[in-house]
Amino acid sequence: xxxxxxxxxxxxxxxxxDDVSTELLKGKITTIIGPNGSGKSTLLSVxxxxxxxxxxxxxLNGLNIAEFKAKDFAKQLAIVYQHNTSPDGxxxxxxxxxxxxxxxxxxxxxxxxxxxxxxxxxxxxxLLEKRETALTDLSGGERQRVWIAxxxxxxxxxxxxxEPTTYLDMYYQLExxxxxxxxxxEHGLTIVMVLHDMNQxxxxxxxxxxxxxxxxxxxxxxxxxxxxxxxxEVYNVEAKIYADDEAGIxxxxxxxxxxx
Amino acid sequence: xxxRITSFVVVIALLLITIxxxxxxxxxxxxxxxxxxxLFGEANEDFVIIKDLRFPRIIIAIxxxxxxxxxxxxxxxxxxxxxxxxxxxxxxxxxxFMSMFIITFVPTLFFFTPLFAFIGxxxxxxxxxxxxxxxxxxxxxxxxxxxxxxxxxxGLKEAFIMLCSYMxxxxxxxxxxxxxxxxxxxxxxxxxxxxxxxxxxxxxxxWCNLLALDDKTVKSLGFPLMTARIVIAAVAVLLSxxxxxxxGVISFVGLLVPHIARRLVGNDYxxxxxxxxxxxxxxxxxxxxxxxxxxxxxxxxxxxxxxIIGGPFLIFLLRRxxxxx
Numbered sequence: 001x002x003x004x005x006x007x008x009x010x011x012x013x014x015x016x017x018d019d020v021s022t023e024l025l026k027g028k029i030t031t032i033i034g035p036n037g038s039g040k041s042t043l044l045s046v047x048x049x050x051x052x053x054x055x056x057x058x059x060l061n062g063l064n065i066a067e068f069k070a071k072d073f074a075k076q077l078a079i080v081y082q083h084n085t086s087p088d089g090x091x092x093x094x095x096x097x098x099x100x101x102x103x104x105x106x107x108x109x110x111x112x113x114x115x116x117x118x119x120x121x122x123x124x125x126x127l128l129e130k131r132e133t134a135l136t137d138l139s140g141g142e143r144q145r146v147w148i149a150x151x152x153x154x155x156x157x158x159x160x161x162x163e164p165t166t167y168l169d170m171y172y173q174l175e176x177x178x179x180x181x182x183x184x185x186e187h188g189l190t191i192v193m194v195l196h197d198m199n200q201x202x203x204x205x206x207x208x209x210x211x212x213x214x215x216x217x218x219x220x221x222x223x224x225x226x227x228x229x230x231x232x233e234v235y236n237v238e239a240k241i242y243a244d245d246e247a248g249i250x251x252x253x254x255x256x257x258x259x260x
Numbered sequence: 261x262x263x264r265i266t267s268f269v270v271v272i273a274l275l276l277i278t279i280x281x282x283x284x285x286x287x288x289x290x291x292x293x294x295x296x297x298x299l300f301g302e303a304n305e306d307f308v309i310i311k312d313l314r315f316p317r318i319i320i321a322i323x324x325x326x327x328x329x330x331x332x333x334x335x336x337x338x339x340x341x342x343x344x345x346x347x348x349x350x351x352x353x354x355x356x357f358m359s360m361f362i363i364t365f366v367p368t369l370f371f372f373t374p375l376f377a378f379i380g381x382x383x384x385x386x387x388x389x390x391x392x393x394x395x396x397x398x399x400x401x402x403x404x405x406x407x408x409x410x411x412x413x414x415g416l417k418e419a420f421i422m423l424c425s426y427m428x429x430x431x432x433x434x435x436x437x438x439x440x441x442x443x444x445x446x447x448x449x450x451x452x453x454x455x456x457x458x459x460x461x462x463x464x465x466x467w468c469n470l471l472a473l474d475d476k477t478v479k480s481l482g483f484p485l486m487t488a489r490i491v492i493a494a495v496a497v498l499l500s501x502x503x504x505x506x507x508g509v510i511s512f513v514g515l516l517v518p519h520i521a522r523r524l525v526g527n528d529y530x531x532x533x534x535x536x537x538x539x540x541x542x543x544x545x546x547x548x549x550x551x552x553x554x555x556x557x558x559x560x561x562x563x564x565x566x567x568i569i570g571g572p573f574l575i576f577l578l579r580r581x582x583x584x585x
Contacts, residue, residue, distance in 0.1 A: 050476050074482030087472040087527045094528075098470060102482040106463075154481070 001026075001047065001158065001190075006056035008039075008046055008214075016042045017053065018214035026157075029184050029191040031201040034211035035235055040194045041162055043211070047192065048079040048160050060158075074102035078151035080144070082163040086135045092146050093131040096121055099153025121152040124187075125179060141172030145179065152183070159183065161193035165200070173197075177204045202226060203247040210234060223248045232257050264531060267524040271538045278542060279322075282549040283314050287556070316442040321548040321562065322541040323454040324507035325517075327499040328352075329540025330461045332514020333521070333532055334496035337468040338489050339389070341399045342519065343577060346381070346500030347511025349406025353413035354384025355501035356509050360420050374449060374505050381501035384409055385493055400578075414509075442506075450506040457499040461533050464492055468529035510563040512570020513540055519577065 001024040008017035017039045024030050024047075032040040045051045047058055049065055058065045060076060068076070078099070086095060099121065100114045122128045125145045135143055144164055151159055161180065165173040181204055183189045195201045201208055202222040209219040210226075212234045218225045226249060231239045239253045284290050288309050290298075298307035328346060335344035335351075346352050358380020359373045369376070392398070392405040467488045470478055478485050503510070517540045518532060525531040544562055547569075551560035 045476075048480060050479060069482075070479075070484065071482035074480065079480045081474070081476060084477060085474055087469075089527050090472075094469075098473065098481060101470065 028206040031205035039214040078154040079160040325540035325544025329517035329536040331499040333518035345514035350410030355381035377501040377505040465529040
């Protein structure tokens with residue numbers, strides 16, 4: 001997926017995305033990070049066609065995503081949002097089944113393949129036993145997994161996640177990111193996500209895009225992108241960065257930079 | 261699951277019992293065996309009276325109740341608002357006004373009145389939708405705008421009635437929202453258009469279920485959100501317009517019935533719609549029958565009874581909504 005000179009503004013005044021160009025690598029985990037209002041979620045929403053850019057284009061397999069039919073695009077890219085509402089009493093299986101909507105039409109009824117894919121999505125997210133459970137009776141972590149399962153049921157090569165861990169406890173945050181990593185490794189899914197936690201981004205991503213005020217400040221491998229200077233410049237925070245065998249590096253924020 | 265089946269069985273049984281009671285109670289009455297025999301062809305003079313006087317009324321009550329309930333359920337799906345009801349938000353008033361307008365000024369178009377009722381309802385629906393839209397539909401604002409629109413159309417209609425009585429033109433009884441003196445012609449209009457609307461509603465259950473998700477999620481599934489909204493709203497307007505045209509404005513049915521339906525059979529529209537058809541038919545038939553037999557020979561219109569039950573219920577829902585928020 002190629003992002004070519006995207007600019008975007010919600011109100012016509014402030015540039016929420018300012019001439020952003022990059023490429024999202026196939027089969028890799030790319031994480032977009034940056035402070036609040038840096039445009040990271042906006043970028044994700046342009047990629048996922050939830051918002052149209054003011055200028056520039058996003059190319060998928062050489063084709064502008066604006067030209068895809070809605071259903072065809074939904075077979076290429078699925079997205080999980082940080083906050084989702086669902087009707088009371090809806091069961092896990094029924095929600096996941098919605099992921100098959102792009103493959104169904106008004107007349108065409110659910111097929112054998114639909115059932116198989118739904119089973120696979122439930123299995124991959126470890127939800128087979130909960131299929132008859134109502135969403136409202138699940139924990140926050142389980143619920144977020146259900147939304148991922150729904151996205152998986154779309155059977156897309158690309159999966160986007162918008163701050164999927166925000167409302168979760170630490171245990172569920174890691175559980176969820178492990179799931180994302182497994183999906184990437186086992187099924188070759190291209191993952192694009194927005195994360196708040198810099199260390200999680202470093203630990204789980206192949207590629208990091210660091211944004212500030214609608215622009216990409218730096219991108220590349222986590223250990224290259226994250227430096228003390230950049231953390232100070234972008235987040236206004238003094239941080240120490242230590243080498244770590246498993247994660248590569250660990251960022252420890254010390255104090256706000258303006259206070260010093 | 262068990263609760264769902266029980267609910268369906270009970271509401272069907274109650275509906276059958278009410279149909280029987282409604283047909284056989286009143287100035288002309290008969291017992292069950294006599295009624296069933298006559299129904300299967302045995303000559304019976306009383307039955308002829310019942311058939312011509314009460315059957316049209318019963319059928320219209322059943323279809324009007326079903327149509328208004330389903331219209332309510334559909335509007336609630338489209339507007340994602342448990343308080344939406346064709347009567348409360350002015351769709352019925354719009355339909356009523358428009359049919360009145362056409363009959364008064366272009367009586368030659370009488371045959372197309374149902375169509376104009378639909379257009380009137382659609383205008384009201386569009387006005388409510390666009391005027392209360394402000395980065396999403398906030399339930400309370402929708403209701404307030406709806407009540408205002410409803411008041412305007414009701415006012416216009418009343419002004420017309422005044423004007424008409426001044427010009428000594430007779431007004432069709434249906435606009436005063438009673439179900440007396442129904443003819444088979446009206447039954448035909450109600451059943452034909454009503455059935456079309458109800459079948460369409462049953463075909464739309466999957467769309468209705470999808471609309472319960474967030475807009476962005478629905479869009480990410482490649483689902484034509486706007487088209488679905490317009491189609492579902494159009495079916496809702498068709499149902500409420502036709503019910504209004506034949507049976508007059510009856511508010512709160514579309515509020516009450518789907519709410520009870522969700523309590524009993526769950527939120528899945530696959531069950532909500534069929535249950536609303538049955539329970540709506542039952543409710544209006546009960547209201548109409550009670551209105552007819554409570555203080556003979558006077559009648560209380562079904563709409564009046566519904567307003568008495570429905571008003572407090574709306575307040576109850578609003579208060580509950582407050583607590584949830």
